[in-house]
Amino acid sequence: MVFANPTYLFLLLLLIPLIGWYIWKLRKKQASFQISSSQAFDAPQATSYKVHLRHLPFVLRVVVIALLIVVLARPQSTDNWENTTTEGIDIVMAMDISSSMLAQDLKPNRLEAAKDVAAAFVNGRPNDNIGLVVFSGESFTQCPLTTDHTVLLNLFKDIQSGMIEDGTAVGLGLANAVSRIKDSQAKSKVIILLTDGSNNMGEIAPVTAAEIAKTFGIRVYTIGVGTQGEAPYPFQTAFGVQYQNVKVEIDEKPLNEIAVTTGGKYFRATDNASLKSIYSEIDQMEKVKISVQQYSKKQEEYKDLALLIFALLLMEILLRYTLFRNIP
Structure with missing residues (x-):
């Protein structure tokens, strides 16, 4: 018990x-004044129950x-004691937070749309260990692998562009995610890498980071975010924020190579609906039965x-x- x-x-x-x-x-109830009596010479009487x-x-x-x-x-x-099976894997989400993620081809912008869809994905995976890595010109771990999804979702809310040096270091972001999940004992280890640009910073090439991930048996799903053609992007001017259409340039070749090398898949999200469907597809592909275990x-x-x-x-x-x- x-x-x-x-x-x-x-x-x-x-x-x-x-x-x-x-x-x-x-003891306080005992008599404090005693006198002599002949009770000792009387016949013994039975004590009352x-x-x-x-x-x-x-x-x-x-x-x-x-x-x-x-x-x-x-x-x-x-x-x-009961026998049970459950579904659960280890997932690290590597998210691009460069300034280009503020483009508004997705609503309200790429970054907020990515955060909302990723949060819904987390809520649908209650048995998974999930971590969060962010990157732009450099990379850091926003949240290590955890099953406390309340904490993870709160940290999602704190993500914003400009937290770190601007740029797009895809290889560095992927390498950081690999370092966070490589020692996991889970049957399935997955990284979901989301970016809207091409690798232009960092000392690690994306394909090199992919080879490292493959070595540790990590599958990487890559997502390129951005519409086809041009997208409205906010520029700060003397008259306030002004929006101008800029050309959307996503280097899809290395993203596809990363996915192929690690056994994952490359996706292109051109709007909110397609981004949501991508996460739904990943959710369906990554359902792994954990071996039967006993719990009390x-x-x-x-x-x-x-x-x-x-x-x-x-x-x-x-x-x-x-x-x-x-x-x-």
């Missing part, structure tokens, strides 16, 4: 001063208090104790106000 709230068991220590108070009270049981109501009350504390600690049985199914065990408490409390009240009733 285990307890859901074991700290409540420390309340059992309060029974010690309670018992001490009861003993002190009994009430004398032997006079402490029973207090004992029952102590037991009731102790059981109440145990109920507060929520006893649970763990003897019920906990069951609350306070009901029987509650019935026992009620019975003992009722007994204590009946004894105190009937058999052991004090007459003033």
Whole structure:
């Protein structure tokens, strides 16, 4: 048996001063003035059963208090074992946060659209370890692999362009993601790399990072974000933010090579709907059954104790106000 709230068991220590108070009270009730009598020469009389049981109501009350504390600690049985299977893999999401991700061919812009769709993807994978790496001219880990998706989603909200040096270091972002997942013991290790440009910074070439990923058995899905042709991009001017159409240039060749090298797949997202469908397709492809395992199914065990408490409390009240009733 285990307890859901074991700290409540420390309340059992309060029974010690309670018992001490009861003993002190009994001694205080003893006669303080004694006189001689001939009782010692009288024939011995049988001691009343009430004398032997006079402490029973207090004992029952102590037991009731102790059981109440145990109920507060929520006893649970763990003897019920069940076989189960679940689905879960380790995933690192590598996301481009360069300034070009502010283009508004996706709504409200590429970065916010990518964040929203990725967050929905995370919510649909409750059994996965998921991490987050961001990159532009350099790369850093926003969140290591975790099953605490609440924390991960909160960190998603903090992502914004301009957090680090601008540029597009695809190889560096991929290499950082590889370093975060390479030691995983999961059956399936996946990186989802999203970018809207071509590699123009960083000391690691994208194909080199892909070879490293392949060495560790990591599959990489690459996503190129951007419409065909031109996209509205915000420029800061003396008159405020002005939008101008700029040519969309995505170097798809290295993204495709990364996917082919690692056994993944390359996708092109030209709008919000296609980006959402890409993540849905990845979600369907990456359903891996984890081997059967056993887990302990906990069951609350306070009901029987509650019935026992009620019975003992009722007994204590009946004894105190009937058999052991004090007459003033």
